[in-house]
Amino acid sequence: MxxxxxxxxxxxxxxxxxxxxxxxxMPATRAEKWAMRALLAAARSGVELPDDFAGMGMQGIAIVGIRAITKIDFEDAEPLLDEMMECxxxxxxxxxxxxxxxxxxxxxxxxxxxxxxxxxxxxxxxxxxxxxxxxxxxxxxxxxxxxxxxxxxxxxxxxxxxxxxxxxxx
Known part of the structure; x- marks a missing residue:
């Protein structure tokens, strides 16, 4: 598909x-890496991840990421934002x-x-x-x-x- x-x-x-x-x-492998980098940046910035985080799926992960956006250091966020625009x-x-x-x-x-x-x-x-x-x-x-x-x-x-x-x- x-x-x-x-x-x-x-x-x-x-x-x-x-x-x-x-x-x-994005291809699935690239999207997964992007999501993982976003989550790691959120975790480094002190964002608390829910206990059921691993089972939340991409939509749940993205919701957590959006809630975390104000806490992520710009140095971590900038390459993620730039990569989004490559789409x-x-x-x-x-x-x-x-x-x-x-x-x-x-x-x-x-x-x-x-x-x-x-x-x-x-x-x-x-x-x-x-x-x-x-x-x-x-x-x-x-x-x-x-x-x-x-x-x-x-x-x-x-x-x-x-x-x-x-x-x-x-």
């Missing part, structure tokens, strides 16, 4: 409005969506866009959000992307809108 992929088009006003980003799931490419020409390339400085001009893209990376990997969640980006999931989702926050994001629709295989 192919890795999950989504397109995210920024819908709200701002310098990134109308830009389309493509997110592709993201941009489709720079709306008239030719088949063209995509790695991100370069200046492709993302709003902090809120970076936060949204990171949220979408996590969602793609561990299925956090329900399809009814009111994230405010337009996400197009490939047919292989059928994960179960759990809402992270009772409050919807106010900056992006999310709409899932089938995407043709490439």
């Amino acid at each position: 192919a890795r999950k992929e989504i397109d995210v088009t920024i819908a709200d006003e701002g310098r990134d409005q109308g830009k389309t980003f493509h997110i592709r799931e 993201v490419t941009i489709k720079p020409d709306p008239r030719n969506p088949a063209i995509q390339r790695p991100l370069i400085e200046g492709d993302v001009e709003e902090i809120a866009t970076l936060i949204q893209l990171r949220q979408e990376v996590i969602n793609l990997h561990v299925g956090f959000f329900t399809k009814g969640d009111q994230s405010k980006s337009i996400s197009t999931q490939s047919p292989a992307s059928t994960s179960s989702n759990t809402a992270m926050s009772p409050e919807p994001s106010v900056r992006f809108s999310q709409r899932a629709k089938p995407r043709s295989a490439s």
Whole structure:
């Protein structure tokens, strides 16, 4: 089965409005190593892990990681944040969506866009959000992307809108 992929088009006003980003799931071995490095960084920073941590699965591990993010030293967090963005490419020409390339400085001009893209990376990997969640980006999931989702926050994001629709295989 192919890795999950989504397109995210920024819908709200701002310098990134109308830009389309493509997110592709990490290979399982890379995702596992990323998660382990994140957990070790959390543990080094004094985050208490629940007793049933080993049996929590990737979604539980990610929830613990999100709760720990404010306690992790930036030196530990920075490479993890950078690696998350390696899953993201941009489709720079709306008239030719088949063209995509790695991100370069200046492709993302709003902090809120970076936060949204990171949220979408996590969602793609561990299925956090329900399809009814009111994230405010337009996400197009490939047919292989059928994960179960759990809402992270009772409050919807106010900056992006999310709409899932089938995407043709490439």
